[in-house]
Amino acid sequence: MPETKPVLMQGNEACAEGAISAGVRFYAGYPITPSTEVAERMAVKLPDIGGVFIQMEDEIASMAAVIGASIGGMRTLTATSGPGFSLKQENIGYAIMAEIPCVIVNVQRMGPSTGVPTAPSQGDVMQARWGTHGDHPVIVFSPASVYETYYLTVAAVNLSQKLRQPIILLLDEVIGHMREKVTIPKDSKLMVEKASDKVPADWKPYDDKGLTPLVPFGFGHYYHVTGLFHDQYGFPTGDPQQVERSLDRIHEKLKKYRDEVVLTNYIGHKEPRVVIVTYGCTVRSARAVVKKAYWNNRQPVGLLSLQTLWPFPDKEVQEIAKKADVVIVPEMNMGQIIGEVERQVKGEAEVIPLNRYDGEMISPEQISDIMGRWLS
Amino acid sequence: MGNRQEILLTGAGGQGLILASIILAHAAVNDNKNVVQTQSYGPEARGGASMAGVIIDIDTIEYPKVVNPTVLLCMNQASFNKYLPKIKRVGECIVIVDSTFVSGPFREEYKVQNYPITKVAKEKVGKEVVANMLALGVVNAAAGLVDPDIFRESIFEMAPKGSGEINQKAFDMGYFLYEQGSGQDIDQSAQNPQ
Amino acid sequence: MAIIEQLTQDFLRTKKLPHIWCPGCGNGIVTAALVRAIERADYDQRDVVIVSGIGCSSRAAGYLNFNTLHTTHGRALAFATGLKMARPELKLFVIMGDGDCSAIGGNHFIHSARRNIDLNAIVVNNHIYGMTGGQHSPLTPIGKKATTAPRGTLEREFNLLELARGAGATFGARGNAAQPRQLEQLITRGAKHKGFSIVEALSPCPIAYGRRNKLGGPVDMMKDLKENSISTERAAGKEDSELEGKTITGVIFNYEEPEYAAEYYHSIGKEIPVKSSG
Numbered sequence: 001m002p003e004t005k006p007v008l009m010q011g012n013e014a015c016a017e018g019a020i021s022a023g024v025r026f027y028a029g030y031p032i033t034p035s036t037e038v039a040e041r042m043a044v045k046l047p048d049i050g051g052v053f054i055q056m057e058d059e060i061a062s063m064a065a066v067i068g069a070s071i072g073g074m075r076t077l078t079a080t081s082g083p084g085f086s087l088k089q090e091n092i093g094y095a096i097m098a099e100i101p102c103v104i105v106n107v108q109r110m111g112p113s114t115g116v117p118t119a120p121s122q123g124d125v126m127q128a129r130w131g132t133h134g135d136h137p138v139i140v141f142s143p144a145s146v147y148e149t150y151y152l153t154v155a156a157v158n159l160s161q162k163l164r165q166p167i168i169l170l171l172d173e174v175i176g177h178m179r180e181k182v183t184i185p186k187d188s189k190l191m192v193e194k195a196s197d198k199v200p201a202d203w204k205p206y207d208d209k210g211l212t213p214l215v216p217f218g219f220g221h222y223y224h225v226t227g228l229f230h231d232q233y234g235f236p237t238g239d240p241q242q243v244e245r246s247l248d249r250i251h252e253k254l255k256k257y258r259d260e261v262v263l264t265n266y267i268g269h270k271e272p273r274v275v276i277v278t279y280g281c282t283v284r285s286a287r288a289v290v291k292k293a294y295w296n297n298r299q300p301v302g303l304l305s306l307q308t309l310w311p312f313p314d315k316e317v318q319e320i321a322k323k324a325d326v327v328i329v330p331e332m333n334m335g336q337i338i339g340e341v342e343r344q345v346k347g348e349a350e351v352i353p354l355n356r357y358d359g360e361m362i363s364p365e366q367i368s369d370i371m372g373r374w375l376s
Numbered sequence: 377m378g379n380r381q382e383i384l385l386t387g388a389g390g391q392g393l394i395l396a397s398i399i400l401a402h403a404a405v406n407d408n409k410n411v412v413q414t415q416s417y418g419p420e421a422r423g424g425a426s427m428a429g430v431i432i433d434i435d436t437i438e439y440p441k442v443v444n445p446t447v448l449l450c451m452n453q454a455s456f457n458k459y460l461p462k463i464k465r466v467g468e469c470i471v472i473v474d475s476t477f478v479s480g481p482f483r484e485e486y487k488v489q490n491y492p493i494t495k496v497a498k499e500k501v502g503k504e505v506v507a508n509m510l511a512l513g514v515v516n517a518a519a520g521l522v523d524p525d526i527f528r529e530s531i532f533e534m535a536p537k538g539s540g541e542i543n544q545k546a547f548d549m550g551y552f553l554y555e556q557g558s559g560q561d562i563d564q565s566a567q568n569p570q
Numbered sequence: 571m572a573i574i575e576q577l578t579q580d581f582l583r584t585k586k587l588p589h590i591w592c593p594g595c596g597n598g599i600v601t602a603a604l605v606r607a608i609e610r611a612d613y614d615q616r617d618v619v620i621v622s623g624i625g626c627s628s629r630a631a632g633y634l635n636f637n638t639l640h641t642t643h644g645r646a647l648a649f650a651t652g653l654k655m656a657r658p659e660l661k662l663f664v665i666m667g668d669g670d671c672s673a674i675g676g677n678h679f680i681h682s683a684r685r686n687i688d689l690n691a692i693v694v695n696n697h698i699y700g701m702t703g704g705q706h707s708p709l710t711p712i713g714k715k716a717t718t719a720p721r722g723t724l725e726r727e728f729n730l731l732e733l734a735r736g737a738g739a740t741f742g743a744r745g746n747a748a749q750p751r752q753l754e755q756l757i758t759r760g761a762k763h764k765g766f767s768i769v770e771a772l773s774p775c776p777i778a779y780g781r782r783n784k785l786g787g788p789v790d791m792m793k794d795l796k797e798n799s800i801s802t803e804r805a806a807g808k809e810d811s812e813l814e815g816k817t818i819t820g821v822i823f824n825y826e827e828p829e830y831a832a833e834y835y836h837s838i839g840k841e842i843p844v845k846s847s848g
Contacts, residue, residue, distance in 0.1 A: 061648035067654025217637035288438035
């Protein structure tokens with residue numbers, strides 16, 4: 001892929017740039033720290049490329065407008081932060097149920113409630129999983145650098161289209177606000193995986209046989225979109241068999257494409273004794289430690305960084321647990337993903353939490369201290 | 377840690393330190409170095425204290441926050457009082473203060489260099505708002521962070537339209553001040569370095 | 571005008587009938603008026619989208635043979651705003667109930683009006699939350715009873731059209747289920763209007779509202795609706811005392827102001843595809 005010269009870019013800006021590269025042409029949002037730069041970048045760029053930027057009256061409306069525009073055939077994105085993410089939840093559930101693609105960015109800040117608007121946190125991991133009501137599937141990505149923010153935004157937009165599934169990007173304030181050197185692929189068109197525009201004669205919006213592309217409104221396919229449980233044509237149903245089939249349907253597609261959805265990265269020793277499992281900005285602190293310990297000192301340590309938080313990378317963590325004696329889980333919260341890690345480790349290794357929730361990043365020293373204790 | 381430079385630019389809101397940090401980071405990118413820029417956000421960044429960090433390295437930069445400053449710029453007394461004690465390697469960290477606003481105390485072990493940055497910006501360059509670029513000139517002259525020619529070009533690229541030249545001039549004046557040496561009061565006869 | 575049978579076949583999903591509405595409900599009449607208005611407006615079926623919220627009247631979307639979008643409670647206008655901005659050439663009708671539009675959806679309502687975006691809002695006002703069994707809404711008249719106001723509500727009601735006008739809507743009309751021809755004309759005019767239009771359709775709910783407030787059966791409620799209404803033409807020149815207890819029907823306001831979607835597309839130099847109709 002051709003590349004341009006490196007530039008200095010902020011995480012939030014990279015998110016906007018990634019969205020545009022992946023063909024997003026509609027943004028609806030509401031101002032909230034620390035995500036506002038995403039909206040500001042979109043407000044500057046979208047009008048120039050024939051896209052739509054609209055600042056809505058509230059967070060709920062932003063989410064609704066994005067879904068409406070997606071049904072009109074546009075690729076869409078909205079960005080928010082903690083309190084706004086809470087407000088968006090009902091309509092996120094709608095998009096999951098009605099299988100409308102869209103990308104929701106949550107630049108996490110310190111909560112609960114208004115919290116510390118400018119302090120970083122990773123406190124929304126479980127909200128991203130279970131924030132909207134009902135037994136729903138979710139896809140959540142969490143980048144650890146400015147470039148990863150760009151890359152995962154592109155991936156989120158494309159996967160969202162392919163799976164007709166809203167995707168949540170969980171940034172944190174550190175990644176959203178920091179600037180760093182990135183090299184963005186030159187030909188942005190390459191980033192867009194274009195869906196077929198041919199509609200089969202027997203097209204059904206929610207075909208029992210499996211995933212079908214979304215055919216936008218206005219082309220003579222008169223189907224119904226609803227948040228109610230629905231049949232193949234989108235019409236409401238309360239029939240127990242169809243209800244069950246509907247729910248299975250939205251879960252099955254994530255299982256089927258699991259390997260495209262679950263993204264992780266391992267660095268370190270092949271037979272590690274201590275492995276760190278983490279995500280988001282905390283990956284950076286952990287990588288600093290593991291590089292030094294493994295690359296410089298050949299210590300039996302490793303780092304499994306999770307770009308995908310949900311669906312949880314179960315197999316990848318199980319692999320780690322088979323080898324390692326100790327799994328350390330640093331998180332900028334009181335312990336959220338660690339519960340999932342424990343479920344997968346199933347007692348095969350010691351799982352050690354490292355939590356920080358004072359609005360500061362976990363430092364490399366904190367990680368190396370705890371790692372050192374288990375290595376000696 | 378050999379190549380790693382951790383620069384803290386501190387002062388009051390409105391002195392243009394955030395912009396200075398972005399321009400420094402931009403210049404470092406143009407000089408083909410790895411760089412991470414962070415800043416303190418929030419209500420305290422409006423009018424109150426302002427702080428931005430830039431890390432420049434040949435290697436990949438993982439932890440993005442400044443923990444062990446190698447260069448500290450203080451553009452007002454409050455930031456001098458607050459950030460000087462954060463220096464871990466006393467004597468090795470380059471400390472530059474704007475003597476227009478910072479009066480000390482300059483304890484010997486810190487090897488504080490003071491220059492009348494804002495005063496010179498106002499009286500010699502003609503615009504107080506370019507004090508930030510003048511400060512970057514002093515910092516870069518003292519620490520050799522980025523190739524000076526690339527730095528000058530980067531300033532031109534990033535400056536608002538029509539202000540590229542005056543900002544470059546301020547940067548050059550920073551070099552001139554540095555060469556004159558620390559602790560000099562403003563030299564009424566100081567010539568334009570061009 | 572096509573014959574009714576043809577219209578029924580084309581624009582209604584007859585397989586989805588019978589509808590869920592109670593006997594004596596006005597929702598069917600309002601829905602029929604909408605269908606005839608779409609025919610009158612001469613829109614291409616594929617360009618028409620029906621958006622609705624949550625509530626009894628919002629179920630109409632499911633019975634109408636167009637692209638139909640049944641959204642979340644109160645949010646129909648926000649979904650519609652996104653769709654209209656993405657596809658400004660489409661003709662959007664947004665069906666809401668009184669609680670849906672003016673309580674939970676109140677913010678979207680005033681801001682859609684403020685933007686003057688070309689959406690055609692049809693608010694079926696039966697003064698009550700019907701689907702949940704009869705709770706008071708912001709359009710329940712003061713003093714009327716509801717399950718959540720067993721002694722009569724102390725809250726004052728909105729004047730929905732004046733609220734819309736104050737917020738910047740450019741077309742407002744009121745009709746009722748007892749005078750379906752007039753309602754059909756008003757919806758047609760609202761549809762043809764460039765900008766945010768609202769048609770308030772007063773409609774009886776004998777089950778959840780009429781019974782509790784001793785307003786008689788369905789026939790009595792229909793009769794009252796008709797008798798208590800007076801058209802703008804007939805009301806003109808009448809003294810306030812003569813209009814006491816009457817509801818004015820017809821076009822209440824009609825202004826020309828820049829329409830948001832058109833303004834946006836113009837500002838970015840992009841053409842909106844022109845449709846043969848409308």
